[in-house]
Amino acid sequence: MPNSADSQIADSRPTRLAPPEGGRGADTRERLLDAAEQIFAERGFEGASMRAVTQAAGASVSAANYHFGSKEALLRETLLRRVGPLNERRIARLDALEEDANGRPLELETIVEAFLRPVFEEHAASVDATARFRQVAARIYSDPPGVVSAMKRELFGPIVTRFVAALAAALPEKSRGEIELGFQLTVGVMVHVISGHLVTVPGQEEGECDCWTARLSDESVLQQMIAYVVAGLRAVSGSRGVAR
Amino acid sequence: MPNSADSQIADSRPTRLAPPEGGRGADTRERLLDAAEQIFAERGFEGASMRAVTQAAGASVSAANYHFGSKEALLRETLLRRVGPLNERRIARLDALEEDANGRPLELETIVEAFLRPVFEEHAASVDATARFRQVAARIYSDPPGVVSAMKRELFGPIVTRFVAALAAALPEKSRGEIELGFQLTVGVMVHVISGHLVTVPGQEEGECDCWTARLSDESVLQQMIAYVVAGLRAVSGSRGVAR
DNA sequence: GTCTATAGTTGGATAGAC
């Protein structure tokens, strides 16, 4: 089984034989993950081929199979690299909020923001990489149940549990079922936004723009999403929710 | 090029040679569409193979290519068969509402319902077929942009235009951009619900249930969706919307 | 109209040199 905890060995190569010094200095494994992120985002899991990924990475199919073992494992690693930190930031936000609140119930807005904002934050990686990751993640939500069903559970199960509990505490008058349904609808909103392939709204001159993402800043989309979702969560089950 | 406007030729076969009388009496073309609906729903466009579809239909690959010409065209016909009537029902509802209103603005709830309810109505086809179609449609929204981007525009463009206009009339205080964003988020809610592969909410004993759809009636899910979406639409852009 | 058979590609994964 290949190594699993090396990301910074860069120059500590075993013996000789020209390191990555081909074009970029990046590690092959990392280049493969970047390429996989892009190709999986563009074509989905079934539509992507190992050949396309490895060509984009400037490596061979064998190199990818050496590092990951299979196409499915490559997808797994591609997701884990980003979802782990993403979910940590979500939890950290929620933890901080609960600490500040000192036992008092949280504002619904702040819970929703703790769930959504980390998705829109660029961090370590580049802006492009962040955008690509969002698309892969969105695909995973709506891709072949056969391949990624277990992965979805593993990647997102704990987050779901945590946030459903937080929502239930913030909306004590709602039943468990109402909370869960509201949360599901909220996930739908998020997935559709980050997927990037949004519904075309014709009319605005015959432009190509399949996505209006470019026209709006992430921050303003995020703010509107939060407003939409919070109002929606309060409205489930007919009880229209007292103004806060 | 194959015929294109025949759905009811059933018994008017050209000459001899045992009609479909194999197992069921259904036309091969129709059986292929049913099977395609199922396989595309389960595996997505790239993941589905003509072999899987034709085997499920009890026909040969050649039969499918005779009727449709290619895998992509098969997908197209599979969608058109259901999306056409679906969108007609949406428009018919909206037309009826506007006629009743006699020039006065429509209630937001009724517009949202005109958009969502037809998706949840079983009609001509069986309950199973309806459920399968929903999944295919959801896949199309989030599947390979390369293959179905133009189809999305063709299938849903007019509907989007019509409903965005109706929403704008019902929410005169909102800007065009706010309406479009709210509509996008609403599509996200709808797509995620009909996709069937919803987020798992762990905790309820270690059951398998990846979808709670089975636990709730369509009607109650629909009612809650409408409440959620209506509240969300009113809330976009911070102006929290006067109670109606 | 539907079949069998096959052409021609492309896929994931592996063997073995370096």
Add this chain to the structure above:
DNA sequence: GTCTATCCAACTATAGAC
């Protein structure tokens, strides 16, 4: 670690018999 070369399975599409 990374490559080239290869295996073999599966795919889409077509040809041609009936």
